[in-house]
Amino acid sequence: MSFLKNLFGKSESDKPQSETTNQLLLSFKEQAGQVFNKIVSDKRWDLNNELLFSVFGMTFYGYCFGLGRMMYFLEPADINSFVEDKLVGLGAGKKYVSGLVDHAYSTFIKPTEGINAQLVGIGHSHLSATDTTELVDSIFENAELLKVVLSY
Incomplete structure (x- = not known):
């Protein structure tokens, strides 16, 4: 047992998040949520288009990870949880979304190539954008390009 746990009955990890951290998390959720809403309310959005x-x-994960880590100093677990909750909230399966988020996160922690890493990078590159129109458009444009390339 650690000295603090013996002395106070609680370890450092048992303490609740600080008020500052909570405020940063709330601000992150508000900003990322606005981008999320902008995408899913776009007339081009189709939840049935896999x-x-x-x-x-x-792409949204890359944006959130960049925004959360670099602008709000959040832990990856908080960012991952937020993205998972938003995507599952649309009706996607929890297991599928969890795998998608795990794969997207892996592009930041180990060298990765391929289209998924590029999509995460595109989202990440918009982390400081005040106008997210280009980010939103890129999602729909890249889906159309991939549809042609993959002959869907």
């Missing part, structure tokens, strides 16, 4: 959903998931 390719579009995958492109959206990877």
